[in-house]
Amino acid sequence: MTTLELKDILIQKISAINDKSFLSAIKVIIDAKSEKLIYRTTPEQKQTINEGREQIRKGEYLTNDQVESEVDQWLKEK
Numbered sequence: 763m764t765t766l767e768l769k770d771i772l773i774q775k776i777s778a779i780n781d782k783s784f785l786s787a788i789k790v791i792i793d794a795k796s797e798k799l800i801y802r803t804t805p806e807q808k809q810t811i812n813e814g815r816e817q818i819r820k821g822e823y824l825t826n827d828q829v830e831s832e833v834d835q836w837l838k839e840k
């Protein structure tokens with residue numbers, strides 16, 4: 763059975779279901795596996811993302827190891 767055939771079978775079976783709670787459960791599963799996630803961002807979030815990208819382009823960032831090292835030093839001082 764191909765992926766397309768399986769999709770067609772599922773569409774037919776889902777179309778025949780009238781149980782709202784069951785359909786909601788299926789939707790949760792499908793949403794979790796959806797390959798086309800759309801993230802909606804505010805203008806402020808877009809600006810922050812662009813600022814972060816510019817900082818990365820300029821090399822103005824810390825690696826995860828650097829951050830962990832700084833946290834370890836900070837915790838030793840406390």
